[in-house]
Amino acid sequence: MSEKKQAGGLQGVVAGQSAISTVGVGGIGLNYRGYDINDLAYKCTFEEVTYLLLKGHLPTQQQLDELKTLIWSKRYIPCKLKQILETLPKESHPMDIMRTVTSILGILEPETKSGQEYDISIRLISIFGPALLYWYHYSNSGIKINENTGKDSIAENFLKLYHLKSEIDPLVIKTFDVSLILYAEHDFAASTFAARVTVSTLSDFYSGITTAIGTLRGPLHGGANEAAMQYLEPLRSIPQADQFLNSRYQSKQLIMGFGHRVYKKEDPRSPIIKDFSLQLSKTQNGDPTLLAVSQHIEKRMVEEKKIYPNLDFYSASAYRQCGVPTPMFTAIFVISRMTGWGGHIIEQRSNNKLMRPVSDYTGPAKKQFVPIEMRNKANL
Ligand code: COA
Numbered sequence: 354m355s356e357k358k359q360a361g362g363l364q365g366v367v368a369g370q371s372a373i374s375t376v377g378v379g380g381i382g383l384n385y386r387g388y389d390i391n392d393l394a395y396k397c398t399f400e401e402v403t404y405l406l407l408k409g410h411l412p413t414q415q416q417l418d419e420l421k422t423l424i425w426s427k428r429y430i431p432c433k434l435k436q437i438l439e440t441l442p443k444e445s446h447p448m449d450i451m452r453t454v455t456s457i458l459g460i461l462e463p464e465t466k467s468g469q470e471y472d473i474s475i476r477l478i479s480i481f482g483p484a485l486l487y488w489y490h491y492s493n494s495g496i497k498i499n500e501n502t503g504k505d506s507i508a509e510n511f512l513k514l515y516h517l518k519s520e521i522d523p524l525v526i527k528t529f530d531v532s533l534i535l536y537a538e539h540d541f542a543a544s545t546f547a548a549r550v551t552v553s554t555l556s557d558f559y560s561g562i563t564t565a566i567g568t569l570r571g572p573l574h575g576g577a578n579e580a581a582m583q584y585l586e587p588l589r590s591i592p593q594a595d596q597f598l599n600s601r602y603q604s605k606q607l608i609m610g611f612g613h614r615v616y617k618k619e620d621p622r623s624p625i626i627k628d629f630s631l632q633l634s635k636t637q638n639g640d641p642t643l644l645a646v647s648q649h650i651e652k653r654m655v656e657e658k659k660i661y662p663n664l665d666f667y668s669a670s671a672y673r674q675c676g677v678p679t680p681m682f683t684a685i686f687v688i689s690r691m692t693g694w695g696g697h698i699i700e701q702r703s704n705n706k707l708m709r710p711v712s713d714y715t716g717p718a719k720k721q722f723v724p725i726e727m728r729n730k731a732n733l
Contacts, residue, residue: 364614368541369549369710373406375694376540377615383622385538386410394625399507399689400424401534403478405540407471408698420475424507427479430487430500440485443492447485447684448576450606454484454567459559460553470702473558474695481688484512485681507688508533516676524636525675528629528683532671535622535664538685538693540615544569548694549701553708555564560700565694566687572609575690577665578672578682581610585650585669586679587642589658594646598653610666622664633674643670 375384382388388403393402397411402730404420413418430438434457441710455477464473478603483500490496502513508530512521539545548565552558569575601608613620634644647670654660672682723732 359490362614371697371700372504373482373700374538374540374691383539390535390621392626394531394534394622395585397534399516399530399537400489402534402537403692405476406692407699407721421504421506423472423475424479425504427476428483428500428510430480430484433461433488434458434484435497438488440493440725441488442491445488445492447681447688448491450485450488451481451684451687452563453568454481455482455559455563459557459563464558470558470695470699474691475564476697478688478691481684481691482507483514485684486511486514488707489515489681493670506530510615511685511688512675515681520640522636524629528633528671529675531629532668532685533689535626536668536689538696540691543574545573545694545697549697550708552698553700555705560579561698562691565690569690570683575665575683575686577663578608578668578686579679581666582669582673582679582682584609585647585673588646589642591649592648594649595653598650602657603715608654608660609651610669611658611660611662613661613663616661616663620663623662623667626664626671627662627663627667630674632670636674638676639674640670641677643673 373386375381377383385393385402387407388405393405401412401417402412402421404416408416434454437453437457438450441453458477460481462476464475483498487498487500490498496517498514498517500514502510505513506526509521509526512526512529513519517728541549543566547568548561551564552561572580584597588597598608630647631644633639634641636695651662651666654662669682670680672685673679677685
């Protein structure tokens with residue numbers, strides 16, 4: 354096999370340098386800016402991780418307070434954006450809403466000078482949830498929500514706006530917050546790499562993010578959490594789970610939420626989200642059957658195929674038990690990964706070089722040009 358063929362899907366190709374996260378590097382697990390993902394998930398909030406990824410270090414209490422104030426002030430949805438959201442059909446996919454919100458904001462609040470990356474990142478992180486849920490409630494029931502829920506975290510604001518409640522179970526908020534931390538950053542994942550390619554042409558910040566959202570949507574990347582929930586949904590017993598797995602094995606179809614390009618054993622994020630999903634399953638609104646089925650599928654996949662769950666697998670049951678509808682799963686990933694994308698765009702711009710690889714040409718050898726009046730099937 355030639356060296357170029359080995360790089361199918363750019364597997365194993367080092368495409369640049371980054372100081373943001375370690376994904377399977379040198380056996381040190383997943384770190385964001387040097388901090389272990391377990392410490393961040395169990396001891397931090399998503400807002401602290403946002404600061405870490407965008408600014409390069411953890412915030413002091415004062416810096417965190419300033420960030421929270423900034424988030425609260427950047428939650429408002431401009432009237433023009435509300436008017437556009439009101440015209441979008443309820444059948445739209447939430448990922449299309451996220452991409453559209455980014456595009457519209459890029460027009461209403463364009464990037465006009467250098468050094469705006471942090472502010473625009475925070476603007477997008479703050480407005481994504483409210484804008485998505487404004488569209489959701491308006492298109493489904495004509496309700497115009499008030500996006501301002503006071504001094505709430507990103508997680509609490511999303512859950513309150515989705516459920517239209519003023520109180521949310523603290524474990525649900527913590528699970529949602531942890532999921533945002535886990536999804537926040539993952540090195541040169543396809544969407545992040547796509548964003549870096551876009552801004553490497555000196556394009557604007559919003560274009561980088563719309564590129565990233567479009568790339569995240571696919572089921573081989575961010576869309577896997579939705580795809581996992583779709584097959585888990587009807588499985589209400591172990592025999593049903595067995596039947597599902599056996600038929601997938603037979604037809605050699607992928608089991609979404611399993612496998613990873615870099616982690617060939619355990620995805621370090623998976624046990625963390627599984628822990629929270631299990632905790633939720635033991636609460637009043639939990640779904641122990643969903644967890645039993647999920648654990649059974651995991652056991653069989655690991656034992657029989659040596660393929661491990663990635664973050665998306667147990668995120669599906671965690672989000673379901675937070676009461677969030679399946680089509681919103683990948684859109685929630687956008688809110689979270691916005692922090693990593695922002696960090697990578699800042700990093701790319703700090704030492705930019707146009708990304709322009711070459712291909713291994715496999716087309717025809719040089720051909721004689723034939724004028725159109727002389728062309729026939731034999732000489733094309
Ligand atoms: N279900 C069933 N088989 C899987 C699998 C899955 N989820 N993931 C990998 N495999 C199999 C492949 O079919 C392949 O088998 P083969 O050697 O017999 O052809 C083998 O494992 C190696 O997989 P490969 O496709 O080379 O790995 P990759 O690095 O290209 O793919 C993913 C990584 C993520 C694209 C792949 O694991 C996948 O499609 N997973 C499902 C989607 C998903 O959960 N994505 C989220 C990623 S965080």
